[in-house]
Amino acid sequence: GAGVSQSPSNKVTEKGKDVELRCDPISGHTALYWYRQSLGQGLEFLIYFQGNSAPDKSGLPSDRFSAERTGGSVSTLTIQRTQQEDSAVYLCASSLVGTSGSDTQYFGPGTRLTVL
């Protein structure tokens, strides 16, 4: 079946521009996560959506970052006024329930963002 998809796969932008990254989770998954992974680094949690609950935004590094999830499905991560330190791979994952640590996360292929 279809897995988690992300678009674009690569994005090159100039410093100061805004970017939008899209994530299509697996159908029926109620939980959706965004992570950031810099070269040679681990996964940095950004934001977590679970059903109709208020999102957990505790990982967002600054107010330039925001995300929304429309209709409990597709999610968009927006980075305003991009900076060079925002360059990284942005990974999206979804899971069936999200309210249990036993829930398996299914990851998308990621969007590689390069800020010049």
Place this chain on the structure above:
Amino acid sequence: SQKIEQNSEALNIQEGKTATLTCNYTNYSPAYLQWYRQDPGRGPVFLLLIRENEKEKRKERLKVTFDTTLKQSLFHITASQPADSATYLCALARGYQKVTFGIGTKLQVIP
């Protein structure tokens, strides 16, 4: 907050040998511990989950142990193959809580 330690240095082993990767954590013991595999340019892929009341879990050539006293999980790949070369991430969670990932250990299996 939970801190996860994985050996950030690459692990090189000979094909056919058993690879053992370590995941140590501080603070509270998680209810669940998961292991993922990540290939270059790809997202992580789930491999195994072990619960705090389980000592060991196996899946084909993979074995995971969970020692809540030592606050450690070991991930073993027996009869390793070059195709096992990847970065392996451990992830912890306790109940209703977002999962925390370690930095991962890069495994290189040499033919």
